[in-house]
Amino acid sequence: ELKVEQNPLFLSMQEGKNYTIYCNYSTTSDRLYWYRQDPGKSLESLFVLLSNGAVKQEGRLMASLDTKARLSTLHITAAVHDLSATYFCAVDMGEDSNYQLIWGAGTKLIIKP
Amino acid sequence: EPEVTQTPSHQVTQMGQEVILRCVPISNHLYFYWYRQILGQKVEFLVSFYNNEISEKSEIFDDQFSVERPDGSNFTLKIRSTKLEDSAMYFCASSSTSGRELFFGEGSRLTVL
Numbered sequence: 001e002l003k004v005e006q007n008p009l010f011l012s013m014q015e016g017k018n019y020t021i022y023c024n025y026s027t028t029s030d031r032l033y034w035y036r037q038d039p040g041k042s043l044e045s046l047f048v049l050l051s052n053g054a055v056k057q058e059g060r061l062m063a064s065l066d067t068k069a070r071l072s073t074l075h076i077t078a079a080v081h082d083l084s085a086t087y088f089c090a091v092d093m094g095e096d097s098n099y100q101l102i103w104g105a106g107t108k109l110i111i112k113p
Numbered sequence: 114e115p116e117v118t119q120t121p122s123h124q125v126t127q128m129g130q131e132v133i134l135r136c137v138p139i140s141n142h143l144y145f146y147w148y149r150q151i152l153g154q155k156v157e158f159l160v161s162f163y164n165n166e167i168s169e170k171s172e173i174f175d176d177q178f179s180v181e182r183p184d185g186s187n188f189t190l191k192i193r194s195t196k197l198e199d200s201a202m203y204f205c206a207s208s209s210t211s212g213r214e215l216f217f218g219e220g221s222r223l224t225v226l
Binding site: 033035041042043044045048088090100101102103104105106 | 148154155156157158161169171204214215216217218219220
């Protein structure tokens with residue numbers, strides 16, 4: 001059974017600081033996704049990581065994937081209040097799985113002015 | 114920008130009643146999905162649908178659940194006899210090809226009393 005673990009589950013930080021959210025998963029997969037969810041809202045796709053060593057950046061967020069270590073990171077640089085949200089990683093079950101994504105529990109990020 | 118739309122946004126029903134949640138996926142997408150999120154918990158895969166049939170389904174998707182694409186544009190999730198534990202936010206999603214970006218709707222909040 002594929003397990004996806006995120007840590008931390010809750011993070012409160014000051015604006016301007018850097019931090020990293022970690023996503024570990026238990027079985028082989030080379031497709032991992034990061035989503036953002038604002039309270040009561042839908043799931044917004046942030047990054048699609050489809051191969052070992054993939055690194056993608058968008059603004060103050062950067063995501064990477066190490067399939068050998070079964071680890072993805074979401075790095076926040078010089079955080080701003082607008083980045084406050086819950087961040088989920090999700091791992092695809094494998095080939096031809098048609099997006100049977102297994103989700104982490106989410107990291108609730110609060111950025112204080 | 115194309116988007117996945119869901120109706121209703123919120124439905125309250127009595128236990129044992131049938132509920133149909135509706136989704137209009139992005140028009141050129143071929144893969145369709147339902148996920149659910151119980152309040153404050155992780156997102157869970159329910160079912161994927163491709164070429165007018167179910168591709169994958171989870172243990173949650175038991176005989177009380179069914180999906181249908183009745184007219185080439187709508188994609189529906191039916192719960193035949195709702196239970197209290199079916200209360201959740203139900204997200205519809207679609208993608209153009211497997212392994213690429215998954216687009217989510219705004220969700221339908223189901224409250225079973």
